[in-house]
Amino acid sequence: MSRVLVGVKRVIDYAVKVRVKPDHSGVVTDGVKHSMNPFCEIAVEEAVKLKEKKLFKEVVAVSCGPAQATETIRTALAMGCDRGIHVEVTGKDYESLGPLQVSKIFAALAKKEEASLVILGKQAIDDDCNQTGQMTAALLDWPQGTFASEVEIEGDKVKVVREIDGGLETIKINMPAVVTADLRLNTPRYATLPNIMKAKKKKIANMKPADLGVDIVSRLEVLRVDEPPTRLAGVKVETVDDLVAKLKESGTI
């Protein structure tokens, strides 16, 4: 019952206007402001809160990516995590890194670190996959509480209130478990200046996927990236009949 693993992803900042590369192979990331994925911030906040309630002894922040991923881990440390693990993935490997490989890495780390709980953001705002948490749980054969808007530890079980289409679903799952954070789980704290100072002294371990015995070859190939079509002006019609006629004309109905 001692360790929580939190995954944090470095993504393009939510406020930045994303542009597609001229060769349509991806989006422009050079010189663009990056920050921690907002759902990962919520995950870190939840993990730190659980530690402050003395339900866990240690929170470990993990990020997979190039050298800049350590900045994101430092932010997590400044928010209250105890130490970090940077799984180094660079260049072409990083461009093709997706939920399957990341969940293999997290599963290996969860076992290695003997974590009782893995908390992730429900999805990343760059790829919107919403898969890593679920895949990690499946690989570990652990129960999962996804889209969590409330998390409560009850002994060796976790009570999770999930936001689903029909409303709220409350489930109780055994630990060790994987939980993914949804928007309303909490409001992430601002790092305090003393904590930013302390974060400098906290350790970030560096390792490669191969050290964990994980193969990160992608089974997916991105063929092309395009901007969404520019929104065209609407057309006003006088009557409902006109509307139906127009819809039939455009082949919509």
Add this chain to the structure above:
Amino acid sequence: SVIGLTSIVFFDCILPKQLAEISYLELALCKLFSVATTHSLSLARFVSGCKSFSSLAELPEMHQMMRQTCRDYADRELAPIAGKLDKEHLFPAQQVHELGSMGVMAVEVPEELGGAGMDYLAYALAVEEISRGCGSTGCVVSVNNSLYIGPILKFGTQEQKEQWITPFTTGEKVGCFALSEPGNGSDAGAASTSARQEGDEWVLNGTKAWITNSWDASAVVVFASTDKSLKHKGISAFLVPMPHPGLSLGKKEDKLGIRATSTANIILDDCRIPLGNMLGSPGAGFKIAMQTLDSGRIGIASQALGIAQAALDCAADYAHKRTAFGAPIGKLQAVQFKLADMAVAVESARLLTWKAAMLKDAKKPFTKEAAMAKLAASEAATFCSHQSIQVLGGMGYVTDMPAERHYRDARITEIYEGTSEIQRLVIAGQLLKENAP
């Protein structure tokens, strides 16, 4: 010579050892050409003060993180409400509280006393980012850190620090600084507020004017004369809690800008305080005030930078969006020249401010640099906000856009904590001292 300085800075930052050698070389060359060595001495001073950083162009990681945190806070929590705070003259009590819990209200205070334990450069960065969101909140942060906590941290006894600093680190309480009087602002040595000893108490009498934070403060550092015959050498500093019998506040001034802060007279009418409330020794008040204002200048320079940057960002954003003559106005040279001039003004003032802060952190003399920073930054703020309104045209004149608020907020930075004219006197005084035959 500014360009020469910058290039040497880069060298210094990458190769500290070679930097020291360059400065000695410069000294040797100067001696060879019989040029006054004071120029190189100040260069060497700057250079050695810079050694603690890897690069002036890129701040250390911790400072970057801290700057980003303050920027996020300002963008999310201050910028959305700044207009309302200004319109309704509201003191941002909740935000000050939140900033306190982040450590921003006591950046330089050591952790044992409840502060963030960071350096002055970190403080300058914090004030700039906060002021970018809301100029008034930046002012509150600056006054609490530099003018109230500053002198107590430097001249107070351990007991005074625990009593008068620790409760003011959390954002629950703020302090203020009372030097100016209705009869004297720039002429600080002519203080007429008096303090006489009666038994085991000091009795203060007089009026202080233009005191920022007065209506929201829980304590004040007051300067009063204990011996008028000694003129400025007879002024002493005192710590007075607020509220307190014998201390009353005048009406809140209706200001042009920084309206979310309260500015009023503090009236002392037989205000009695224990003897232990004197800060520093008798007659040290003037020196304490001047040294406090030296550091406070860096804080105000940072506030002015924040306002200037906000005005620049507003203008640059508008230049993209507003179209005229068939294209965004950013395509027009007239607008481009304005934006370029604004950017140069801000960036040069920013480097001056950082340099002053770094010199202070290195415990080197920084009076001249702090005055230069404040002068440059405040003039940059008024220039940028003026041009920002011009770029926005009619939209800059109405309250729908923040440009008019930046214009009003910027104006005070050329006045308080030493007018631009006083700054020029300070700079000239230092220059002439360095060049004395």
